[in-house]
Amino acid sequence: MPRLTVNGKQIEVPAGTNLIEAARHAGVEVPHYCYHPSLSIAGQCRLCMVDIEKAPRPTIACNTVAADGMVVLTETDRVRETRKSIMEFHLINHPLDCPVCDQAGECWLQIYYMQHGLYDPRMTDEKVHKPKAVPLGPHVILDAERCILCSRCVRFCDEITGTGELGIFERGDHSEIGLFPGTELDNKYSGNVVDICPVGALTDRDFRFQVRVWYLETAKSVCAGCARGCNIEVHVNRRRPHHAEGRRVARLKPRVNADVNQWWICDAGRYGFGFVDDNDRLLAPTRREGGTSSDATWDEAIGAVAAALRRLSPDEVGVIASPRMANEDLFALRRLLDICAVRRVGAQVPPRVPGDEDHILIRADKNPNSLGAELMGLGGDARPVLDAARARQLKCLWIFGHDLMASRWPEAEVLEALRAVETIVFTGTNANRTSERAHWVLPAAAWVERDGTYTNFEGRVQRFRQAVEPLGQALAEWEMLDRVLAALGEAPSATRAEHWFRRLATVVPAFAGLSYQALGDTGRLVAGSVAARAPR
Amino acid sequence: MTGEMILTRNFARSDAHTLRAYLETGGYRAWAKAQAMEPTAILEEVKRSNLRGLGGAGFPTGTKWSFIPKSHAGPVYLVINADEGEPGTFKDRYLLERDPHALIEGMLIAARAIRSATAFVYVRGEYVEPWRRFSSAVQEAYAAQYLGHGFDIVVHRGAGAYICGEETGLISSLEGKKGWPKLKPPFPAIKGAFGAPTIVNNVETICHVPHIVNRGAAWFAALGTKTQGGTRMYSVSGRVARPGVYEAPVSITLRQLIYERAGGVTGNGRLKAVVPGGSSAAILTADEIDVTMDVDGLKNAGTMAGSAGVIVMDETVSIPEALMVVARFYAHESCGQCTPCRESTGWIYKITHRIVEGRGRKEDLDTILDVAKRGAGTTICAFYDGAVGPYISYIEKFRGEFEAMVLK
Ligand SMILES: Cc1cc2nc3c(=O)[nH]c(=O)nc-3n(C[C@H](O)[C@H](O)[C@H](O)COP(=O)(O)O)c2cc1C
Ligand code: SF4
Ligand code: SF4
Ligand code: SF4
Numbered sequence: 001m002p003r004l005t006v007n008g009k010q011i012e013v014p015a016g017t018n019l020i021e022a023a024r025h026a027g028v029e030v031p032h033y034c035y036h037p038s039l040s041i042a043g044q045c046r047l048c049m050v051d052i053e054k055a056p057r058p059t060i061a062c063n064t065v066a067a068d069g070m071v072v073l074t075e076t077d078r079v080r081e082t083r084k085s086i087m088e089f090h091l092i093n094h095p096l097d098c099p100v101c102d103q104a105g106e107c108w109l110q111i112y113y114m115q116h117g118l119y120d121p122r123m124t125d126e127k128v129h130k131p132k133a134v135p136l137g138p139h140v141i142l143d144a145e146r147c148i149l150c151s152r153c154v155r156f157c158d159e160i161t162g163t164g165e166l167g168i169f170e171r172g173d174h175s176e177i178g179l180f181p182g183t184e185l186d187n188k189y190s191g192n193v194v195d196i197c198p199v200g201a202l203t204d205r206d207f208r209f210q211v212r213v214w215y216l217e218t219a220k221s222v223c224a225g226c227a228r229g230c231n232i233e234v235h236v237n238r239r240r241p242h243h244a245e246g247r248r249v250a251r252l253k254p255r256v257n258a259d260v261n262q263w264w265i266c267d268a269g270r271y272g273f274g275f276v277d278d279n280d281r282l283l284a285p286t287r288r289e290g291g292t293s294s295d296a297t298w299d300e301a302i303g304a305v306a307a308a309l310r311r312l313s314p315d316e317v318g319v320i321a322s323p324r325m326a327n328e329d330l331f332a333l334r335r336l337l338d339i340c341a342v343r344r345v346g347a348q349v350p351p352r353v354p355g356d357e358d359h360i361l362i363r364a365d366k367n368p369n370s371l372g373a374e375l376m377g378l379g380g381d382a383r384p385v386l387d388a389a390r391a392r393q394l395k396c397l398w399i400f401g402h403d404l405m406a407s408r409w410p411e412a413e414v415l416e417a418l419r420a421v422e423t424i425v426f427t428g429t430n431a432n433r434t435s436e437r438a439h440w441v442l443p444a445a446a447w448v449e450r451d452g453t454y455t456n457f458e459g460r461v462q463r464f465r466q467a468v469e470p471l472g473q474a475l476a477e478w479e480m481l482d483r484v485l486a487a488l489g490e491a492p493s494a495t496r497a498e499h500w501f502r503r504l505a506t507v508v509p510a511f512a513g514l515s516y517q518a519l520g521d522t523g524r525l526v527a528g529s530v531a532a533r534a535p536r
Numbered sequence: 537m538t539g540e541m542i543l544t545r546n547f548a549r550s551d552a553h554t555l556r557a558y559l560e561t562g563g564y565r566a567w568a569k570a571q572a573m574e575p576t577a578i579l580e581e582v583k584r585s586n587l588r589g590l591g592g593a594g595f596p597t598g599t600k601w602s603f604i605p606k607s608h609a610g611p612v613y614l615v616i617n618a619d620e621g622e623p624g625t626f627k628d629r630y631l632l633e634r635d636p637h638a639l640i641e642g643m644l645i646a647a648r649a650i651r652s653a654t655a656f657v658y659v660r661g662e663y664v665e666p667w668r669r670f671s672s673a674v675q676e677a678y679a680a681q682y683l684g685h686g687f688d689i690v691v692h693r694g695a696g697a698y699i700c701g702e703e704t705g706l707i708s709s710l711e712g713k714k715g716w717p718k719l720k721p722p723f724p725a726i727k728g729a730f731g732a733p734t735i736v737n738n739v740e741t742i743c744h745v746p747h748i749v750n751r752g753a754a755w756f757a758a759l760g761t762k763t764q765g766g767t768r769m770y771s772v773s774g775r776v777a778r779p780g781v782y783e784a785p786v787s788i789t790l791r792q793l794i795y796e797r798a799g800g801v802t803g804n805g806r807l808k809a810v811v812p813g814g815s816s817a818a819i820l821t822a823d824e825i826d827v828t829m830d831v832d833g834l835k836n837a838g839t840m841a842g843s844a845g846v847i848v849m850d851e852t853v854s855i856p857e858a859l860m861v862v863a864r865f866y867a868h869e870s871c872g873q874c875t876p877c878r879e880s881t882g883w884i885y886k887i888t889h890r891i892v893e894g895r896g897r898k899e900d901l902d903t904i905l906d907v908a909k910r911g912a913g914t915t916i917c918a919f920y921d922g923a924v925g926p927y928i929s930y931i932e933k934f935r936g937e938f939e940a941m942v943l944k
Binding site for chain 2: 041042043044045046047049057058063081082085086088089090092093122123125126128148149167168170171172173174175
């Protein structure tokens with residue numbers, strides 16, 4: 001463990017730490033473009049120069065390993081001048097088209113120019129022109145003039161996905177990022193290059209020109225796209241509702257979690273939030289009688305469900321819970337089922353097509369909380385519930401989220417089951433072919449509209465936080481379950497998801513000792529789980 | 537001062553490139569002798585000879601060889617730099633064409649000293665005839681069993697980029713990648729070609745090795761100055777009566793080289809300036825040519841020996857135009873990997889071009905000087921410092937000529 005000083009502050013860092021990371025330990029930020037902690041060292045941008053005592057001239061921090069006794073100075077006059085020069089070099093051929101650039105407001109050329117540049121531009125000759133607005137793949141678009149050739153995107157595709165679509169072609173100031181012939185930037189993680197591009201060269205086709213980034217608000221969350229539970233930030237636009245056709249969720253961005261997803265998320269997760277603002281969202285409780293649906297109040301809907309539970313014998317009730325429900329929802333449901341002694345319950349419905357999986361992040365199980373459901377005793381196969389319905393043993397079937405019509409179960413069998421049950425209750429966010437057949441539809445809040453936790457496949461319990469208000473009258477599942485419990489005579493217990501989590505932590509052994517506070521931003525493992533090492 | 541010809545001694549023979557001729561003139565005797573020497577003894581001999589790299593950087597060859605880790609178990613590579621891209625330099629092509637076996641014998645000895653079983657010779661893409669001659673010599677050496685018994689030579693042709701002469705750019709290219717110089721550390725002697733310890737040496741450097749082994753380090757050292765032994769081959773071009781390659785002891789002066797060897801200045805006959813070590817060397821004025829042409833002599837004169845490419849300009853040559861040509865070369869050849877070099881070589885070329893076209897502005901000269909000084913020493917490889925050499929020296933030494941143009 002070498003000991004060194006950075007700007008006079010003594011620190012000790014693990015052997016092999018470079019000076020950018022060492023400075024971070026000392027609370028000092030060394031400006032840089034090409035360095036990225038999870039990519040190989042390229043040393044190309046030359047911005048991270050620091051002074052090392054006795055060295056004849058500033059050295060790049062990214063390629064210098066901290067050594068015992070090193071005296072590092074990041075703010076000498078010489079270093080400041082060098083930084084200023086490097087900023088000038090970066091901008092010689094840059095088009096300076098910030099007003100029409102989607103990166104403006106989160107661009108490291110703008111940020112560092114203001115912090116370290118502030119020179120009077122001297123370049124008056126014609127700049128080098130390069131291609132603009134070149135689609136590289138389904139999600140990413142390139143403006144080669146804005147590119148500072150840091151090679152982060154190239155190294156990402158070489159070193160993280162191993163797909164190698166990108167290269168730097170030509171030489172000198174004609175160098176330019178591009179695709180190798182016959183390829184497209186269509187790997188399953190392509191959106192990450194937009195995040196690591198420090199400038200406006202790579203932007204998101206989906207997001208660009210929708211809303212200026214300074215109007216966005218963010219909430220820490222977890223991706224619900226598969227059992228990995230990648231940590232994300234949800235960026236929402238509430239201040240300019242007339243932008244982006246009124247869609248509130250603007251984009252999802254990865255949030256660093258060394259133990260789960262490092263810096264990355266997959267494209268399926270990143271672009272999979274569209275349902276939140278889609279037109280088929282369920283906005284109010286509805287009742288269907290004969291062939292016609294009509295809006296109902298929550299009191300009517302809750303009353304009807306509670307009445308059915310009270311009236312029917314436990315064996316006449318079936319529940320298909322969902323591994324997409326949060327731990328809090330599942331525990332509230334567990335409580336309700338215990339009170340009513342309902343035993344016909346399952347959560348696993350086979351998907352029509354098996355999920356894809358890889359060795360980076362993506363898990364075949366596309367549910368964010370399968371392990372949570374299992375730990376709550378609700379993770380079983382839902383097939384027996386379907387069969388009970390088909391056998392006309394059920395009078396009431398409550399389905400959470402699933403579109404049974406889109407599952408691997410034969411459609412005829414699903415229809416048979418749905419027709420055989422007197423009262424079908426559907427809880428979910430969006431309409432589907434199952435909700436169309438329900439007698440009661442209870443609209444649920446999407447995960448970005450509420451708080452909760454998921455337990456990922458390794459047993460890591462992670463919080464997701466509310467980013468926007470629920471649409472219409474939608475409620476989190478735990479809230480509607482709470483109301484049903486109250487209607488059945490239980491004392492109301494929760495006004496926040498966290499209350500359910502507290503109860504769950506005292507009852508379910510795996511969760512013992514956990515609390516929202518303990519989970520923090522990056523989650524905690526349930527008792528007894530041995531987490532595999534993080535992905536690369 | 538003519539001195540003994542060593543590297544070029546057989547150049548007059550039209551069959552000098554054949555094995556038969558090489559053997560007749562004492563070839564492969566040094567290799568026989570070296571085989572009886574311990575690798576460290578060879579290394580020490582080369583160190584004592586004061587042989588310094590003749591590719592450009594002038595680094596002491598024996599010292600470089602000693603950087604190969606002693607305890608290393610895997611392969612070690614010897615790489616011969618025959619890319620000869622430095623403008624004004626054309627000596628290695630003569631060695632490849634006219635005495636290829638000297639290089640092979642030198643490689644055998646060098647490989648023994650650094651315990652390498654495989655060598656690569658990276659030949660400039662445009663050098664078709666040198667490549668043919670050298671490849672035939674390699675075939676002859678295989679047939680005669682000099683090669684193939686614990687030592688192999690792979691000949692690789694470049695594709696025409698100057699940066700592939702920079703030793704780590706060369707290694708990247710050899711590895712099948714874009715010819716981008718690598719970050720140092722690690723240095724090639726620790727982690728070079730294909731990740732293995734590697735020594736990169738210039739053709740001419742290695743051609744000296746058999747002579748050092750044959751005739752001893754003391755003899756070689758005595759040919760030169762205190763800090764550099766031997767002779768070297770000077771490529772003299774530009775406004776001289778007899779342009780060509782001249783072998784001379786490194787203690788020769790630039791004046792002797794121009795007037796006694798190359799036949800003096802042509803054009804209007806009056807010397808204006810000389811670039812002594814390839815285009816990357818700072819320019820010298822007519823008053824500055826009484827310097828010895830060894831590494832340290834030229835360094836003390838504020839320029840460098842570089843590749844010993846001597847470019848002579850008479851008074852009719854326009855220095856701003858010459859700078860524009862040089863600037864165009866560096867803008868064209870910058871590999872584009874690191875920011876200061878990628879962005880400013882093109883910019884500086886545009887400024888020089890504008891000046892030559894008569895659209896220069898007063899502040900242009902100081903802009904070039906300031907940009908070059910700010911960029912110097914901040915880049916991945918020495919290419920940029922090589923470009924800065926002319927940018928700064930042409931303007932500082934001939935400022936009046938530039939000013940006359942920008943103030944017009
Ligand atoms: C831009 C650049 C181009 C170079 N081109 C050549 C070249 O063509 N041939 C050469 O031998 N050395 C060239 N060098 C020097 C090599 O990097 C290296 O120092 C040399 O090959 C080492 O051999 P030596 O020690 O025998 O001189 C070049 C260096 C730079 C920075
Ligand atoms: S496109 Fe972005 S990430 Fe890629 S090299 Fe250019 S600036 Fe870097
Ligand atoms: S790997 Fe899974 S959790 Fe991560 S972003 Fe993709 S879908 Fe979401
Ligand atoms: S200094 Fe120039 S040639 Fe060398 S690595 Fe940087 S851009 Fe390439």
